Amino acid sequence: MLVRRKTTVAACALTLAFGGVLAGCGHADIEPGVDEAAREGLAVPLEGIEYNVFITRELNLKIPPDNAYYDGPQPGKGQTYYGIFLQACNKGDKPVTTTGTFKVKDNQEREFEPIELPEDNHFAYNPRTLEPDECIPEAGSVAQQGPTAGSMLLFKFPLQVTENRPLELEIEGTTPEEKRVFELDL
Numbered sequence: 001m002l003v004r005r006k007t008t009v010a011a012c013a014l015t016l017a018f019g020g021v022l023a024g025c026g027h028a029d030i031e032p033g034v035d036e037a038a039r040e041g042l043a044v045p046l047e048g049i050e051y052n053v054f055i056t057r058e059l060n061l062k063i064p065p066d067n068a069y070y071d072g073p074q075p076g077k078g079q080t081y082y083g084i085f086l087q088a089c090n091k092g093d094k095p096v097t098t099t100g101t102f103k104v105k106d107n108q109e110r111e112f113e114p115i116e117l118p119e120d121n122h123f124a125y126n127p128r129t130l131e132p133d134e135c136i137p138e139a140g141s142v143a144q145q146g147p148t149a150g151s152m153l154l155f156k157f158p159l160q161v162t163e164n165r166p167l168e169l170e171i172e173g174t175t176p177e178e179k180r181v182f183e184l185d186l
Contacts, residue, residue: 049096051086070154082155
């Protein structure tokens with residue numbers, strides 16, 4: 001009986017180990033943001049900068065804190081604003097310039113570009129050169145200390161676009177071939 005129990009335990013252990021190896025096969029080569037859209041909350045490198053989309057959410061400019069994110073006109077009938085809050089960090093050892101090329105695509109291949117925000121908007125993402133270990137938003141800034149902990153890209157969408165999920169944020173590098181993609185959690 002003892003021999004049979006040892007054989008059964010050994011067989012179970014071998015099956016679990018082999019099953020774990022098979023479960024991992026084929027996924028090791030998938031690079032999030034490149035081969036498939038990365039999920040929000042995952043830092044993805046692009047040309048020396050790590051980009052991380054923290055949260056995507058609809059904005060209601062009639063209530064705080066949303067009215068602090070954008071001091072502009074209401075979106076209009078049949079439209080809505082969404083803020084995509086992200087962080088960009090230089091984890092390298094030399095200065096690197098962040099990108100300013102972003103677009104959102106829906107599953108119908110329609111593209112949307114961010115609304116340009118004034119330079120004095122404390123929450124706006126503005127591309128710039130980052131020193132090593134420096135981030136956008138800047139440590140201690142209103143955007144970094146705020147509830148979203150990120151700088152904002154503002155998009156205006158027709159309401160029906162929110163039905164055309166998944167929506168994906170494309171972050172383009174110095175060439176269109178160099179890009180990273182995040183699936184937005186709407």
